[in-house]
Amino acid sequence: MDNQDLRKAGLKVTLPRMKILEILENAEENHHTAEDVYKLLLKAGEEIGLATVYRVLTQFEAAGLVRRHHFEGGQAVFELAGDGHHDHMVSVKTGKVVEFYDEIIEERQRIIAEEHGFKMTSHTLILYGEFEDE
Amino acid sequence: MDNQDLRKAGLKVTLPRMKILEILENAEENHHTAEDVYKLLLKAGEEIGLATVYRVLTQFEAAGLVRRHHFEGGQAVFELAGDGHHDHMVSVKTGKVVEFYDEIIEERQRIIAEEHGFKMTSHTLILYGEFEDE
DNA sequence: ATCGGATTGAGAACGGTTATCATATACTTT
DNA sequence: AAAGTATATGATAACCGTTCTCAATCCGAT
Ligand SMILES: [Mn+2]
Ligand SMILES: [Mn+2]
Ligand SMILES: [Zn+2]
Ligand SMILES: [Zn+2]
Numbered sequence: 420m421d422n423q424d425l426r427k428a429g430l431k432v433t434l435p436r437m438k439i440l441e442i443l444e445n446a447e448e449n450h451h452t453a454e455d456v457y458k459l460l461l462k463a464g465e466e467i468g469l470a471t472v473y474r475v476l477t478q479f480e481a482a483g484l485v486r487r488h489h490f491e492g493g494q495a496v497f498e499l500a501g502d503g504h505h506d507h508m509v510s511v512k513t514g515k516v517v518e519f520y521d522e523i524i525e526e527r528q529r530i531i532a533e534e535h536g537f538k539m540t541s542h543t544l545i546l547y548g549e550f551e552d553e
Numbered sequence: 554m555d556n557q558d559l560r561k562a563g564l565k566v567t568l569p570r571m572k573i574l575e576i577l578e579n580a581e582e583n584h585h586t587a588e589d590v591y592k593l594l595l596k597a598g599e600e601i602g603l604a605t606v607y608r609v610l611t612q613f614e615a616a617g618l619v620r621r622h623h624f625e626g627g628q629a630v631f632e633l634a635g636d637g638h639h640d641h642m643v644s645v646k647t648g649k650v651v652e653f654y655d656e657i658i659e660e661r662q663r664i665i666a667e668e669h670g671f672k673m674t675s676h677t678l679i680l681y682g683e684f685e686d687e
Numbered sequence: 688a689t690c691g692g693a694t695t696g697a698g699a700a701c702g703g704t705t706a707t708c709a710t711a712t713a714c715t716t717t
Numbered sequence: 718a719a720a721g722t723a724t725a726t727g728a729t730a731a732c733c734g735t736t737c738t739c740a741a742t743c744c745g746a747t
Contacts, residue, residue, distance in 0.1 A: 477704095587735080
């Protein structure tokens with residue numbers, strides 16, 4: 420994920436865009452709110468406005484570099500779009516997020532959609548609860 | 554769904570609560586935003602404040618009479634909580650909502666949660682796309 | 688019918704996100 | 718390398734859905 424990826428997406432290579440990509444790649448956690456990213460940037464010594472963070476994340480999403488999810492809690496969360504889809508398990512206690520992928524579920528979704536004459540273009544599956552060790 | 558249900562839920566029987574229940578029971582559609590409900594009330598000649606609509610829907614949710622969902626589009630949608638869980642298929646074109654239930658998916662979710670040491674307390678599954686006849 | 692606590696309605700406040708606009712920056716052209 | 722042009726940025730205002738505040742009203746037990 421480098422400057423070429425930005426150019427390929429039709430985006431100029433600017434300092435905010437590079438730094439935000441860096442943050443997303445190097446952070447401990449995969450899923451961040453816009454404000455998380457904003458604060459990580461500050462901690463890294465970069466004074467990038469929150470509006471810019473939102474703008475850039477939205478552009479990255481449009482370019483397919485980033486995915487946006489709406490978990491409970493109001494704030495959208497963003498993650499680098501690796502290749503391959505996955506779904507999420509979210510702790511209502513700590514906010515911890517674990518990813519999973521289940522081909523049986525994916526297949527059933529396709530079948531159900533078809534049975535209803537529905538052309539499914541996307542879906543969200545989120546499990547809420549808590550991890551036994553927290 | 555009558556006054557007894559309200560009392561059972563520890564809620565006084567007030568005109569706004571009765572009218573909102575009526576709307577939810579008699580409307581063509583099952584899924585409504587708070588503003589939908591507010592406008593249906595106006596159309597029915599009831600001048601009930603939007604704040605009250607939000608309050609009452611939230612109370613109904615807490616009492617288990619109503620469920621709240623977050624589809625795409627910012628506004629929460631509410632529906633009467635029949636017995637039994639279901640998931641949703643939402644048209645990104647028209648907003649049409651179709652409900653479904655698939656035991657295979659439900660079972661897989663339980664298994665996946667368990668495999669991750671996760672005590673699942675709820676989940677949301679939403680398919681987005683469009684119906685072939687629209 | 689009276690009383691006291693719960694409920695309501697209007698509007699202010701709130702939180703997350705997007706829009707505005709003057710200034711700064713990246714890339715292209717000399 | 719310098720200038721020119723278009724785009725991006727940052728501060729802040731605006732926005733939108735929802736919740737809060739508080740005086741006035743209503744419910745229902747007595
Ligand atoms: Mn999936
Ligand atoms: Mn389900
Ligand atoms: Zn993820
Ligand atoms: Zn439903």
